[in-house]
Amino acid sequence: MGKQKAVSKDLTEKILRECHEIYTEGEDCLTNVADLLGEKLLAPRKKITVMLMGNHSAGKSSFINWYINENIQRTGVAIETQGFTIVTSGKKRETLSGNATVHLYPEFKPIMKIDGMANYIQTEITTSKAQQAELVHFIDTPGLVDGDMKYPFDVNEAILWTANMVDLILVFFDPIGQALCKRTLDVVEALSEKHHPKLRYFLSKADEAGDECDRQRVLMQIVQELCRRPSLNKTCFG
């Protein structure tokens, strides 16, 4: 790592740590003050939490593997990711089950109440230091599809709940038809009502979207489809 990058990483870590301390350290920390006022405040984590969501096979898991430079998440054309996986970096490579995950992240306990979820949440700990991976939690989610496909738990509810816990939500649309998946659009619409500032949209697999002209057209189609939803039209593209 270059000297400048190392300094910027140290600074980012310091800022995140100090923000956390304002909430948690000392008697007059913000969470104690909130308690006195009868409010519950969640201290910000020392890492940025990023949830990835979108169509099946849009490249969500591949993006995480690319970012951390390690093949931690299964990828492939078949439906690969069935549950929620928190990918984080730590001292040793480890896979944690659902119970161990909520032990490590007690704030995620309520998600276990979603029927069928307990066996479909886990944590993958990587030792990666690529691209400041130590400062990020990724949450990989199951690919969204329409039709008769049965999920082992209510995936829409799980994504909507998790959105409350994250700092950023990356929505992956892949160009091969699925960008218009109704379930994805439904979830994005619901998310944008409450979490609009956290949402970022990506056209994934852009290399498969033909030439520049095809890419422009597919982007236009996705934007048009999103704009058909009144709340998205109002908040994102108005």
Ligand SMILES: Nc1nc2c(ncn2[C@@H]2O[C@H](COP(=O)(O)OP(=O)(O)OP(=O)(O)O)[C@@H](O)[C@H]2O)c(=O)[nH]1
């Ligand atoms: N051409 C191309 N293929 C990609 C890209 N990103 C991922 N893929 C391929 O697309 C397929 C699906 O990738 P995944 O990362 O498993 O997609 P996913 O969104 O996690 O899929 P689910 O977990 O099933 O929802 C794999 O065969 C990847 O190798 C990309 O940028 N370009």
Ligand SMILES: [Mg+2]
């Ligand atoms: Mg996946």
